Amino acid sequence: MIKAGIVGGTGYTGVELLRILASHPAVKLTAITSRGEAGQRVSDMFPSLRRRVDLNFVAPEDAALEQCDVVFFATPNGVAMKQAAALAAAGVKVIDLAADFRLDEAGWEKWYGMSHAAPELLAEAVYGLPEINRARIRKARVLANPGCYPTAVQLGFLPLIEADAVALDHLIADAKSGVSGAGRKAAAANLYAEATDSFKAYGVGGHRHLPEIRQGLSRVAGGRDIGLTFVPHLTPMVRGIHATLYARLTSELSEADLQVLFETRFAGETFIDVMPPGSHPETRSVRASNHCRIAVHRPQGGDTVVVLSVIDNLVKGAAGQAVQNMNIMFGEEESLGLTMTPVSP
């Protein structure tokens, strides 16, 4: 059994990790930390976990995390980078669900406004998008679990960029997220009566997932620059990201060719489901599961290709992908503990 610890388990990615790990056949949950809630039963805070998770929150210093095989950080940005070195030195694998190890050092400092506490570990850390990076993930000691938007957007652009089929200078990612993406912090803007029955963009001027997407796609493009306009939106639903992607075709690919391109690229991928031609995937079709469903269109036979990519932001966009990465890192079957069927309706 893999002994797993969770640092910071009181947010939505934390409780989703608990939901998944509680049923994972190869994992034994050994500790979950929260300074604020130390001593409280996890299932008192999350009644959905009654009879499933029989743990109390513990203070970080009492958690004996160095005795775990893997530690997940479901913490705010800037926490994992301070604790990862000690854990790594103790032979504990670190999976960070925050942003500490996603960007290079300059990018981190620019977009997150902090100097990095562990630049050498950052240099070593592996970006955990398995569909791109599986080989490196296998050997990672410190894993940067991708952001939710970056997961949906990169997977959707991936086949087009690998095939050098689109112009890289004017990619557009119009992305829509459920409100759980904003976390469980009490903030007026995320109150029910503020967020329901309404729709808005945010962060148009510059969102922190923009450099992450650009960096990831640039690697796919052999280091070429990525010109990307990224507009995230808040949608009145709990879970789900829908990325609508636009790119200009530079090669002669019919809609059927594009379909083949996508199906071929993702043929061996357990969690990537290329939908039939003409499809419009709904976010609820992946609710509470680790799938990404993708459809590709070439409307009106024009030279603009449109890709629709949906994930559950808390699963493939966070906790599920983290467990997928853990499976890879520990040599387990990649889908172990992740075979839950989406909940619909």
Place this chain on the structure above:
Amino acid sequence: MIKAGIVGGTGYTGVELLRILASHPAVKLTAITSRGEAGQRVSDMFPSLRRRVDLNFVAPEDAALEQCDVVFFATPNGVAMKQAAALAAAGVKVIDLAADFRLDEAGWEKWYGMSHAAPELLAEAVYGLPEINRARIRKARVLANPGCYPTAVQLGFLPLIEADAVALDHLIADAKSGVSGAGRKAAAANLYAEATDSFKAYGVGGHRHLPEIRQGLSRVAGGRDIGLTFVPHLTPMVRGIHATLYARLTSELSEADLQVLFETRFAGETFIDVMPPGSHPETRSVRASNHCRIAVHRPQGGDTVVVLSVIDNLVKGAAGQAVQNMNIMFGEEESLGLTMTPVSP
């Protein structure tokens, strides 16, 4: 492996049965019928089941249901009663998720407006509320799966009536259901723009679950009459029933006594979770799971006891309870295939 067939799999109880049975370790799904959709892939209608359910709908006459070990009817009222006899004669267990076998013959004819097609089978059929009726379920050939409201309401009143602690003449059940309870039929009243952001009662004059609850509770009360006012309401959410139950205490039971009464009654029940004193269970705490969570209150020390009982109407109120009954009927562990953790948020 238990070979299972489903008749009428295009509604919400049908797709939920598919979701549960697709992961059930002792079940092999062999057929799912739909006259209207014969030939269509199940996962084309329900994309959430892509890569999970690899079946086509078949016409009923092509389904070879008599070769199944068990057949679930997820059909409108009045269908199962016509087909159950032939299946039972062929040694197939029948589990009806509709109302055909829930009431006695007079009750059926009065409340459902049809004469019963199989009165002798009706007399034999077992009412499938395991927490009351487990022994008889074990031997049932034809099983009447309880209605969603009746499940939540009966479980909540059960300890009080068994203990003869409340007046039976003026029970009140104020119940609230998510919209999935209305099924997947296209009806203007259930459109998104009609049902969202609004709340209403319905069927105050008389709902078909009223006689089912009265009959069930009367049996618990040794045949005494049950005076029940039952008011169902439509709530803008997908899944979930919240029953708020009111009864007048006739014995001297403190709130602590009531807590003990409930905890004792349900001590051995896997799916019944008596919450700590002072709790207010949320429907989402059981979402997509087979649990019923219950809290008991005696407000202001008065003589009115208030019970709060929540279930997922599609799981413990329909498909999950049906599978629980199947497990009992086939000698499997009662929770087999039903251990999914609630999805929250």
Place this chain on the structure above:
Amino acid sequence: MIKAGIVGGTGYTGVELLRILASHPAVKLTAITSRGEAGQRVSDMFPSLRRRVDLNFVAPEDAALEQCDVVFFATPNGVAMKQAAALAAAGVKVIDLAADFRLDEAGWEKWYGMSHAAPELLAEAVYGLPEINRARIRKARVLANPGCYPTAVQLGFLPLIEADAVALDHLIADAKSGVSGAGRKAAAANLYAEATDSFKAYGVGGHRHLPEIRQGLSRVAGGRDIGLTFVPHLTPMVRGIHATLYARLTSELSEADLQVLFETRFAGETFIDVMPPGSHPETRSVRASNHCRIAVHRPQGGDTVVVLSVIDNLVKGAAGQAVQNMNIMFGEEESLGLTMTPVSP
């Protein structure tokens, strides 16, 4: 023109007052205070008011409220009682939308846990339910605007109690509120991802609106005690209260008699709409309007009468009723500025 000031305009009752008063033909909005937001444009906080409300928030001490004709308090409990005396002395009418002047002094201290700052003013204050108290409202200097639940519940029980038609010892009010009733404070429990797609009771042990309802109905009953069980619930919608009321009939009144009783009682009331027999009013049918719609049932011919009463908690349950009271206090037509048609869908 009535010069109106608002103290504490940053919550939902505040912004709703602004919406209504901005279109009121006899009102001139002169000041709106908020210590925290002083200097900010009201319409920057509430973009829905752009081009409608051209005011900045001002600090309370800069508001010159004593020059208003009327001041509305849309503040937390315990604020108005400290400022009302000075305003009243200056000849300014005070309308408190919080609870400071609703209960008698003992009730206030017990349920709100503070000693009252202005007991003599409390003794003089008028409870502003126009359908009961119109004559006294006309002359009020300090008006206690009723709570949202108490408005819906009292209006529903009113005809029955006035007619001495029901037993007073076991009234039950099962009430459901939209989330805006919890206000605009950032609290984790009211986050979108916590409150949506779920339903729960709260405050079963004792809610502050319980003594308010009891006190109001007791006055209607000539001072007799009211035995009331009151269970509030949180519903995933923004606006609306649905009160489902249960009482035991003590006189021989058919459903038709009850219908006549209600229609007669409310015949002259502009804002009380007794629905036709057999109706189930939806909360959305009063959304954004000052109406209360009521239906009365006697299910199955039993001796339990069921009343369904719906209001918009922010309008008839708060800001709209406050303006209705203002109209009465200033001799205007009671419906002036309150004729907006409900918004549906």
Place this chain on the structure above:
Amino acid sequence: MIKAGIVGGTGYTGVELLRILASHPAVKLTAITSRGEAGQRVSDMFPSLRRRVDLNFVAPEDAALEQCDVVFFATPNGVAMKQAAALAAAGVKVIDLAADFRLDEAGWEKWYGMSHAAPELLAEAVYGLPEINRARIRKARVLANPGCYPTAVQLGFLPLIEADAVALDHLIADAKSGVSGAGRKAAAANLYAEATDSFKAYGVGGHRHLPEIRQGLSRVAGGRDIGLTFVPHLTPMVRGIHATLYARLTSELSEADLQVLFETRFAGETFIDVMPPGSHPETRSVRASNHCRIAVHRPQGGDTVVVLSVIDNLVKGAAGQAVQNMNIMFGEEESLGLTMTPVSP
């Protein structure tokens, strides 16, 4: 008073027209037709209109529509074109909220699959986007009220195209609509349990509003071709359209220049609200009102301009704009009866 009739008042645009016209100071509602509901009280179907609209539905042949001053068609596509000629001949102004008079004849036949019943009237009909077409609207006999998406999209692109500031060959309109846009027809896809808590694109291959937008923008661009990719999405909310528009700048315009461009263009427009720099308008900020709020961004100083444009699809996107057009056609003040403040929350 303007005598107004409505043909087909049982859908959402119909009931919204009723809500607005019932309070319009210069309008007398004289008839509302529905063959299916003839004889029924309007307020029985729409309880929100009780005490506001005192009319019965009448059969079309009994409606004496030729005695109206104006007739609104809130009918399915293909109805108005058959009845408009007779009404126009009788001197009745016709305002069609469906698509019959929006496209030229070839466009109509291609996109709506019917030959046009009144091509000469179509040639004469005026496209009713007041912010572009006010002068012609003033004299129109037959008015084509724009579609909901086309209103939001055209208004957002308008200043950019008039100023010749962007490349016309690759415009992108990523638009999101509330579910009321799908109408009040019973269709499974629009059921609450299908449409809530989920997000999806639809009609990516070609939506009927695409040619309408292209035609409208092409006129603005002096007849030049418009290369537009238009992707509509269904959002789980009732009302509201959010259009996110992308275009490549061809002139050197800073974000501040763009702000001035938009503010100048819409300076005199009552219903167009250009938000401050950096804004993200929410759909709820225009809920139940006739406003369009617009923000313009130039993210990261790149050459892609992003415009955010929000309307209430039932008001500025349908019934409100129709009344705005009526006001212009009858020489009334343009905002008469349309001054309602948005309802938020």
